Structure formats: C-alpha cells, structure tokens
Amino acid sequence: xxxxxxxxxxxxxxxxxxxxxxxxxDLADYSDVRGCMVIRPYGYAIWEKxxxxxxxxIKETGHKNAYFPLFIPKSYLSKEAEHIExxxxxxxxxxxxxxxATENGVEVDPDAKLPEELIVRPTSETIIYASFAKWINSWRxxxxxxxQWANVVRWEMRTRPFLRxxxxxxxxxxxxxxxxxxxxxxxxxxxxxYADFCRDYLASPVITGQKSESEKFAGAMHTYTIEGLMQxxxxxxxxxxxxxxxxxxxxxxxxxxxxxxxxEYVWQTSWGVSTRLxxxxxxxxxxxxxxxxxxxxxxxxxxxxxxxxxxESKNKVMDFAxxxxxxxxxxxxxxxxxxxxxxSFGEKSFEWEKKGVPIRVEIGPRDLENNSVVLVRxxxxxxxxxxxxxxxxxxxxxxxxxxxxxxxKATEFVKNNSHVIDDYDQFKRQLDKEIPGFIYSFWCxxxxxxxxxxxxxxxxxxxxxFDQKEESGNCILCGEKSNKRIIFAKxx
Amino acid sequence: xxxxxxxxxxxxxxxxxxxxxxxxxDLADYSDVRGCMVIRPYGYAIWEKxxxxxxxxIKETGHKNAYFPLFIPKSYLSKEAEHIExxxxxxxxxxxxxxxATENGVEVDPDAKLPEELIVRPTSETIIYASFAKWINSWRxxxxxxxQWANVVRWEMRTRPFLRxxxxxxxxxxxxxxxxxxxxxxxxxxxxxYADFCRDYLASPVITGQKSESEKFAGAMHTYTIEGLMQxxxxxxxxxxxxxxxxxxxxxxxxxxxxxxxxEYVWQTSWGVSTRLxxxxxxxxxxxxxxxxxxxxxxxxxxxxxxxxxxESKNKVMDFAxxxxxxxxxxxxxxxxxxxxxxSFGEKSFEWEKKGVPIRVEIGPRDLENNSVVLVRxxxxxxxxxxxxxxxxxxxxxxxxxxxxxxxKATEFVKNNSHVIDDYDQFKRQLDKEIPGFIYSFWCxxxxxxxxxxxxxxxxxxxxxFDQKEESGNCILCGEKSNKRIIFAKxx
Numbered sequence: 001x002x003x004x005x006x007x008x009x010x011x012x013x014x015x016x017x018x019x020x021x022x023x024x025x026d027l028a029d030y031s032d033v034r035g036c037m038v039i040r041p042y043g044y045a046i047w048e049k050x051x052x053x054x055x056x057x058i059k060e061t062g063h064k065n066a067y068f069p070l071f072i073p074k075s076y077l078s079k080e081a082e083h084i085e086x087x088x089x090x091x092x093x094x095x096x097x098x099x100x101a102t103e104n105g106v107e108v109d110p111d112a113k114l115p116e117e118l119i120v121r122p123t124s125e126t127i128i129y130a131s132f133a134k135w136i137n138s139w140r141x142x143x144x145x146x147x148q149w150a151n152v153v154r155w156e157m158r159t160r161p162f163l164r165x166x167x168x169x170x171x172x173x174x175x176x177x178x179x180x181x182x183x184x185x186x187x188x189x190x191x192x193x194y195a196d197f198c199r200d201y202l203a204s205p206v207i208t209g210q211k212s213e214s215e216k217f218a219g220a221m222h223t224y225t226i227e228g229l230m231q232x233x234x235x236x237x238x239x240x241x242x243x244x245x246x247x248x249x250x251x252x253x254x255x256x257x258x259x260x261x262x263x264e265y266v267w268q269t270s271w272g273v274s275t276r277l278x279x280x281x282x283x284x285x286x287x288x289x290x291x292x293x294x295x296x297x298x299x300x301x302x303x304x305x306x307x308x309x310x311x312e313s314k315n316k317v318m319d320f321a322x323x324x325x326x327x328x329x330x331x332x333x334x335x336x337x338x339x340x341x342x343x344s345f346g347e348k349s350f351e352w353e354k355k356g357v358p359i360r361v362e363i364g365p366r367d368l369e370n371n372s373v374v375l376v377r378x379x380x381x382x383x384x385x386x387x388x389x390x391x392x393x394x395x396x397x398x399x400x401x402x403x404x405x406x407x408x409k410a411t412e413f414v415k416n417n418s419h420v421i422d423d424y425d426q427f428k429r430q431l432d433k434e435i436p437g438f439i440y441s442f443w444c445x446x447x448x449x450x451x452x453x454x455x456x457x458x459x460x461x462x463x464x465x466f467d468q469k470e471e472s473g474n475c476i477l478c479g480e481k482s483n484k485r486i487i488f489a490k491x492x
Numbered sequence: 493x494x495x496x497x498x499x500x501x502x503x504x505x506x507x508x509x510x511x512x513x514x515x516x517x518d519l520a521d522y523s524d525v526r527g528c529m530v531i532r533p534y535g536y537a538i539w540e541k542x543x544x545x546x547x548x549x550i551k552e553t554g555h556k557n558a559y560f561p562l563f564i565p566k567s568y569l570s571k572e573a574e575h576i577e578x579x580x581x582x583x584x585x586x587x588x589x590x591x592x593a594t595e596n597g598v599e600v601d602p603d604a605k606l607p608e609e610l611i612v613r614p615t616s617e618t619i620i621y622a623s624f625a626k627w628i629n630s631w632r633x634x635x636x637x638x639x640q641w642a643n644v645v646r647w648e649m650r651t652r653p654f655l656r657x658x659x660x661x662x663x664x665x666x667x668x669x670x671x672x673x674x675x676x677x678x679x680x681x682x683x684x685x686y687a688d689f690c691r692d693y694l695a696s697p698v699i700t701g702q703k704s705e706s707e708k709f710a711g712a713m714h715t716y717t718i719e720g721l722m723q724x725x726x727x728x729x730x731x732x733x734x735x736x737x738x739x740x741x742x743x744x745x746x747x748x749x750x751x752x753x754x755x756e757y758v759w760q761t762s763w764g765v766s767t768r769l770x771x772x773x774x775x776x777x778x779x780x781x782x783x784x785x786x787x788x789x790x791x792x793x794x795x796x797x798x799x800x801x802x803x804e805s806k807n808k809v810m811d812f813a814x815x816x817x818x819x820x821x822x823x824x825x826x827x828x829x830x831x832x833x834x835x836s837f838g839e840k841s842f843e844w845e846k847k848g849v850p851i852r853v854e855i856g857p858r859d860l861e862n863n864s865v866v867l868v869r870x871x872x873x874x875x876x877x878x879x880x881x882x883x884x885x886x887x888x889x890x891x892x893x894x895x896x897x898x899x900x901k902a903t904e905f906v907k908n909n910s911h912v913i914d915d916y917d918q919f920k921r922q923l924d925k926e927i928p929g930f931i932y933s934f935w936c937x938x939x940x941x942x943x944x945x946x947x948x949x950x951x952x953x954x955x956x957x958f959d960q961k962e963e964s965g966n967c968i969l970c971g972e973k974s975n976k977r978i979i980f981a982k983x984x
Contacts, residue, residue, distance in 0.1 A: 031561050033623070038623050039560075041557055045556070048557060064533035064536075065537070065540065066531055067531040068531075069528035070659050070660055071525045085593070089592075091591055098581060098583065099569070099585065105566075106569060106572035108609055131521060151642075151643065153562065491859070
C-alpha cells in the first residue's frame with residue numbers, strides 16, 4: 001500500500017477503491033503477519049468511538065465487562081459438537097512455549113512442547129462457560145450478563161482490512177438465563193442494540209432478522225443478524241446474536257438450582273460486533289474522493305483550516321481561528337485546528353477530505369474582511385458561506401443535517417436496491433446486474449434449495465427479516481408453499 | 493479457590509492472604525490454562541478505572557492509540573540482539589493453523605504447519621517498529637507518539653494472579669524522536685505520569701529511579717522504574733519506561749531525513765504498566781478483613797445498605813435510601829444501593845467490606861427516627877453517625893479524607909521501612925528481618941557486586957532513585973568509592 005495516494009474510482013474497480021480508501025485515509029496497513037492488519041491511529045480513533053458508544057449501551061442494558069484467557073485448551077473445543085465443526089478448521093495453534101538461540105537466529109525448542117496444545121480463541125464460548133459453571137449455583141445468580149472486549153483469531157484464507165482479517169478486535173457478550181424465553185428476549189434485545197447503533201451513529205440502515213439453519217452460528221439454536229447493503233450491492237453481515245439454547249450448558253455443565261431446589265441447565269446467549277463494522281462504515285458512505293464519516297462517529301467532527309499570505313494576515317486569521325477552536329471545542333468537542341505551515345492550503349484541504357471529516361472551516365483574510373467563513377460539508381462537497389457571528393450556531397446545525405442526510409441517502413440506497421422477486425429467472429437476472437442488492441423471495445426452508453441457489457447464483461440467504469408483512473407464496477426454486485420471505489444476496 | 497471464603501491473616505501467611513483477598517473480593521479466578529487468570533467483573537471494573545484514568549493522561553501528553561498484530565514473525569525477534577536474549581526464552585509459539593477432527597476429538601493437522609512460526613507478543617517493540625519504519629520519512633513526522641492497549645503473553649514458570657501471569661493486560665507506549673535528549677525527556681515524563689497516577693489514584697507512593705545495567709529492559713539504553721513497597725517489606729516493580737537509544741531503530745531501519753536532508757536513525761522510548769498494578773493496589777492497602785480501595789480508584793465508592801424489620805419500616809427506609817442514591821449518584825457517581833432481601837444485613841455488610849468499598853451507609857428505622865445515618869469507613873473500620881441533613885456534604889468530604897489517610901498511611905509505611913545502611917553485616921541483618929524494606933546503600937556499579945549480593949541475600953537492586961542528596965561513600969560490598977545510593981530489596 002506504500003506511497004500510492006490516488007483513489008481508484010468505484011466504477012472502475014470497487015475492491016481496489018475500498019483498499020485505497022483504507023490506505024489514503026490512514027485507517028490501516030497490512031503487516032508482515034499473514035492476514036493481520038495494523039490499525040493506524042486515525043482508524044483506531046474511529047474504533048475507540050465505536051467502543052465508547054457500544055460499551056455504554058452494553059452497560060446500560062445491565063451487562064458487566066470481564067476478561068477471559070486468550071488461550072483455549074484444545075479439549076474444550078470438543079465439548080460442543082457443532083461448535084468444533086464450525087471453528088476447529090481455522091485456528092492458530094500454540095504447540096511450544098520456548099525458543100532457543102542458534103547460530104542462525106532462533107528456532108523452536110523441541111523440549112518445550114506443550115502437553116496439550118492451546119488454541120488462540122476464535123470466539124470464547126467454551127472458555128467463558130467453563131467459568132460460568134463455577135460462578136452459577138442458584139437461580140439468584142441469574143441472569144448472568146457478561147461482556148468482553150478482546151482480540152480473536154481465525155485463520156482466514158482470503159483477507160481484507162477490517163472486513164476479514166486473521167486477528168480482529170471485537171466485543172462478545174455472553175449471558176445465562178433461567179428460561180428459554182428470557183434468553184430469547186436477550187438475544188433479540190442485543191441485535192436491536194446493534195441495529196440502533198448502526199442507524200443512529202453510523203447512519204447505516206441494517207436489516208435485522210434470523211439466519212437460516214445453515215448460516216447460523218456453530219452451536220447455536222438460532223442466530224439473529226444485522227445485514228447492511230454496501231454500495232456495490234453486496235450484503236455485509238456485521239453483527240450477530242445467538243440464542244444458544246442449552247447446547248453449551250450441557251457441554252460445560254452449567255447448572256443452577258431453581259426455586260424448587262432442582263438442578264437445571266441454564267439457557268444462554270452470545271452476541272458480538274467487531275472491527276468489521278469499520279468496513280461497513282467505509283463502504284456505506286465513502287466516495288471517489290475518500291472516506292465520508294457521519295458526525296456522530298467521527299473522531300474529528302470539524303477541522304479549521306486557516307489561510308494566510310503574509311505575517312500580518314496570518315496573525316489576524318490565527319487569532320480568529322484560535323478563538324473559534326476554543327469556543328467550538330467546548331460546544332461539540334472533537335475539533336481540530338490545522339496549523340501546519342509546511343503544507344499548502346490545497347494539500348491540507350485534500351488530506352481532510354480524504355479522511356472524511358464532516359465539516360472543514362476555511363478562514364482566510366478576505367473572509368474575515370467580509371465577516372464570513374466558508375464551511376465545506378464533506379457529504380455533498382458543497383460550500384456554504386456563513387456570517388462569522390453565526391458560525392457557532394451554524395456548525396452544530398450543519399453536523400445534524402449531515403448526519404441526517406447520510407442516513408437518508410443510505411436508506412434510499414437500500415430501498416432502491418431491495419427487490420421483491422417471485423420468479424427464478426428474474427431472480428437470476430437481478431443477481432447478474434452490477435448492483436444485485438437485496439432480493440426478497442419465498443423460500444421453502446430446505447437446505448437443498450438454499451445450496452442449489454448458492455451454487456447457481458452465488459447468492460446466499462442473509463436473513464428472514466423480522467419486519468415483513470403476512471403473506472404466502474411459493475419457494476423461488478422448488479415452488480413449495482412458504483409463508484416467509486428470506487433475503488438473498490451476494491455477500492462479503 | 494472455590495468455596496473458601498475465610499481470609500488467612502497476613503501475619504500467618506502473607507502469600508495465602510494475598511490469594512485469599514483476590515478470591516474473596518471477586519477479583520480473579522484461576523483458569524484451566526496454565527498461569528492464565530480470569531478477571532472477574534469486579535476486578536475488571538477496577539482495571540477499567542485504571543484504563544480510563546491512564547488513557548486520559550496518555551492522550552493529554554500527546555500520544556495516540558493504535559493497534560498492532562498479536563503475532564510476531566519469529567525472525568523479527570532476532571533483529572535486536574539483547575532483546576531476543578531477554579524475551580525469546582518464554583514465548584508462546586504458534587506453529588500450526590488448523591486442527592482436524594478425529595475419533596477422539598481433535599488433533600493438530602500436520603499438513604497445516606506454518607512456514608515461519610509466529611510468537612504471541614511478549615512485548616511489541618519489534619512489530620511496532622516495523623510499522624514505524626514505514627510511517628516515518630521526514631523530521632516532520634517526529635515525534636511519533638503511539639500507545640497500545642493490549643494483551644501480552646510471557647511463559648512464566650511461577651504465576652500469581654495479577655503479579656505474574658502468563659497472559660496479562662497492559663498499555664505499551666512507543667515513541668520515536670529526532671534526538672536522544674527528546675527521547676530522554678519522554679522516558680522521564682512517562683515514568684512520572686505513572687508515579688503521579690500511583691500517588692494520586694492508588695494512594696500508593698512509589699520511588700522513581702533508574703535500573704542498573706543488569707536489571708534494565710532487554711534492548712534498552714537505560715530503564716526507569718517505579719518501585720512500590722508492599723506490606724511484607726518486599727519491593728514491587730510496577731511500571732517501567734525505557735530510553736531505547738537507536739538500538740531498535742538500527743534493527744528495523746527506522747530512519748528520518750533531518751532538516752539538512754540527511755538520513756538519521758530515530759531515538760526511541762517505550763513504557764508500560766500492566767494488570768500488575770492491581771497487585772500493587774491490593775498489597776498496599778488491604779487488611780485481614782479484605783480488600784481496601786482508595787476512593788479515587790474504587791468502581792463503587794459508596795454502598796447504601798438499608799435495614800428493615802417489617803414492611804412499614806422497609807418502605808420508609810427504602811424511600812430515604814432511594815432518594816439518597818439518586819442525589820449522591822449525581823454528585824459522586826459510582827454508588828450502589830444494595831436492595832437484596834435474601835441476604836441478612838450482616839452478610840451484605842461483610843461482602844462489601846471484603847470488596848473494599850470505601851464507605852458503607854447504614855440506614856435503619858431507628859436511624860431515621862433519630863434523623864441520622866451511620867457511615868462506616870473501610871480504611872479505619874470506624875463508624876461515624878451523621879445527621880441526615882448533612883449526609884450529602886459529609887460523604888464527599890469523607891471520601892477525600894479516606895483517600896488522604898490511605899496515602900498518608902502508605903507513605904508512613906515506606907518511610908518507616910526505608911533504611912540507609914552503610915555496613916554489610918547490618919545490611920544482611922536487615923534483610924533477614926520480617927519486613928526487610930528498602931535499603932539505601934552505596935554501590936560501585938559493578939555487576940559482580942550486584943550478583944554476589946543477590947546470591948548472598950536474595951536482595952536485588954531496585955533503582956538508583958532520582959531523588960537523593962549529593963553524597964559519596966563506599967560500595968556496601970567491595971568498598972569502592974561511589975557517589976550514588978541504590979535501593980536494594982527483596983522483590984516480587
């Protein structure tokens with residue numbers, strides 16, 4: 001990625017465009033470790049915003065943070081049958097605990113082989129529920145509502161920054177309940193927390209719904225998901241919430257004595273969102289000029305760009321810029337004053353545009369003479385001239401307007417690219433289009449139809465949306481009766 | 493640790509006492525993974541306080557957070573000669589990337605051997621400076637001030653919760669500068685940030701100073717440290733800051749073009765504190781009744797314990813308790829109202845005492861009749877009766893007083909157990925005492941003397957304190973001239 005600063009046009013090569021945005025906005029770098037990325041300070045500042053907001057929501061819904069080991073004993077993975085099928089195939093395995101120096105550097109010390117290999121956690125159900133078994137005795141210990149912020153590792157063959165990386169950062173919630181109904185309520189509550197977060201902060205409308213049997217989490221009873229539609233018309237699953245039933249409780253012997261004093265297995269949920277959300281954010285709003293950030297998630301909401309020609313004009317402009325910086329900083333926080341004098345105004349302006357800062361405030365000597373400043377809004381690349389007495393009022397208003405506009409635009413995009421289709425030929429034609437989008441079709445529920453459609457069209461089932469009207473029809477492939485539409489899409 | 497709820501007395505067995513505190517205060521559990529602990533919600537809530545405060549201080553001093561890969565290619569470790577000596581011996585090594593299912597569960601797939609083994613980071617100098625080499629071109633890119641919050645792994649033979657665990661959580665700062673002087677200033681600034689944090693939040697006075705050559709960080713030019721004195725008279729190193737010189741810059745080719753356009757290697761620092769600070773917090777203040785938390789770091793500063801006999805008195809007491817909870821919550825935050833009715837008042841009171849909550853507010857029907865409530869301060873285990881009209885004023889005042897008292901008591905302890913000794917027999921006698929403490933003695937600076945003293949007394953050099961008067965004397969062992977005292981102590 002080094003050196004290259006041009007951005008490929010979306011229309012030319014969407015995939016290259018995405019990588020260019022990640023690069024030019026200083027979000028992430030590749031590392032020398034296969035599939036692992038370095039999250040750069042600007043990218044990490046955005047992730048910290050995600051964390052701050054989600055952490056607050058997770059605590060407000062009654063959960064407490066804790067921390068569990070990075071390593072999972074190999075034998076743990078065998079305790080839930082489906083789980084190991086889903087996760088054993090792509091793990092980093094620690095086999096030794098020592099290196100030794102040799103003439104040519106270092107090598108693994110064969111004498112330091114571990115008696116039982118350790119797996120770097122791909123997800124933490126197993127290690128966390130081993131603790132739950134110790135912590136839970138009585139119904140009074142329930143519900144147990146735990147969350148962990150952590151790094152996890154899945155050995156991926158094809159990786160892309162944020163969207164799919166070998167190591168990624170996430171939060172994983174893990175809860176235990178007395179009844180299936182409570183677990184169900186929890187699983188739904190948390191998928192809605194994610195959906196609200198996407199809408200209110202990322203300005204990214206997502207569809208919430210239930211995964212098919214073959215797309216659900218390995219070990220879950222059922223899985224809820226949020227699905228976003230990216231600008232190339234492909235779906236992105238960016239958060240899931242699982243009702244685990246008693247599958248893990250039985251594997252890890254997580255029991256409680258109920259009010260009658262009898263032992264029962266707990267009912268569990270787990271749910272998570274990851275740095276993949278960064279990919280969703282990038283692909284929902286960004287354009288051929290770079291990243292576009294909604295104000296509610298931007299680590300820098302406003303950047304002030306002073307312009308000057310000589311020392312005298314510099315002093316005047318800087319006085320005004322400093323004062324605005326102080327006043328506005330108190331009001332909205334997350335504001336930057338770019339004082340760098342070794343870059344031209346154009347270079348600086350271009351840099352902040354690529355980084356997606358919602359508003360640039362341009363202040364030059366002529367503006368001050370006219371008692372005005374120029375606001376450039378990133379979402380529409382439009383300039384607005386504002387009286388200097390109104391700037392402190394206008395900027396917060398414009399931030400709200402940008403947030404609103406981005407959500408509206410993204411919502412419009414999803415609407416325009418959602419298709420209700422009941423004919424398989426039309427279904428296939430839609431999937432061949434440049435922007436395939438979401439396709440709402442009836443499906444009989446069989447794995448066979450799902451698999452055949454996938455092979456023939458590369459479209460997978462994304463979810464049975466919660467929000468659908470009552471109707472019935474025929475499976476898009478086999479024609480069997482069905483009373484639910486499911487969303488098909490090409491997906492990340 | 494399960495089940496046991498009694499606390500061993502410090503005087504009986506200090507080490508067992510420590511483990512008991514960790515257990516009864518619900519701070520951490522052992523896991524099935526050798527040397528790895530589970531940080532329980534209450535323990536993690538304290539760690540989150542550490543993070544929140546330190547993160548703010550790290551940002552205020554100009555650093556930005558980022559995130560680098562968990563895995564380090566084996567070859568990276570060979571690039572700085574001393575570094576590999578120090579860290580290669582105790583690493584978790586990832587050799588394979590897949591498991592396969594067998595009849596007996598799962599085993600490592602021999603076909604999935606990595607071409608180059610990956611080390612789970614024991615510290616991140618190498619992987620971070622590989623990025624620095626890409627990010628730094630010109631003197632304008634300097635100083636580069638980066639921090640990372642992460643988990644790290646060191647394969648330890650003997651572990652103890654928080655004090656020494658195979659996996660632990662920490663922050664690691666990494667900076668690059670144009671000159672040695674700037675790097676020196678940075679290294680000192682950050683050790684002082686740590687010392688201030690310990691004093692102002694943990695109420696734990698630490699000595700700041702410089703490590704000897706043999707005790708410095710593997711790869712550093714020199715290392716600064718904070719050293720605390722625990723209640724058993726042993727020293728705990730709980731934070732370090734390293735001036736790395738150009739050692740790593742040369743290994744990873746981190747160069748910048750200076751103002752004259754010539755290429756130079758950068759000067760670097762790194763610095764970190766970890767969950768070990770939790771051990772320091774525990775061992776500085778806790779007593780035979782459990783954990784004692786300074787208000788400035790307590791996740792729960794005040795707990796309200798309502799007492800009632802019948803429904804009528806319950807209503808009155810709960811009305812008052814709820815109102816106090818709301819008012820006080822707005823004022824000081826971090827407050828808890830214990831409404832549990834299935835535990836006796838004694839059980840609840842005992843639980844909060846063990847968890848070290850600074851103030852318990854006891855409210856019963858008789859108290860309300862007398863227009864008073866009882867405040868129990870955890871540091872002195874004293875009860876204070878306060879008029880109900882004054883409680884909102886008295887509680888914040890008492891929190892300040894508890895914080896002050898804990899710092900004073902800890903400072904007094906360090907003072908009383910710091911000994912200036914110039915005679916080796918007296919030196920040895922002091923180290924044989926029950927509370928050996930800090931010993932300030934002249935030392936010639938030779939590794940030989942340091943090593944001999946260690947073998948003979950088990951005391952190691954802790955640091956050459958920054959704060960010492962100008963004087964000269966003779967090495968405590970060999971008698972050679974010296975003009976600096978160094979602190980010797982038995983250490984964790």
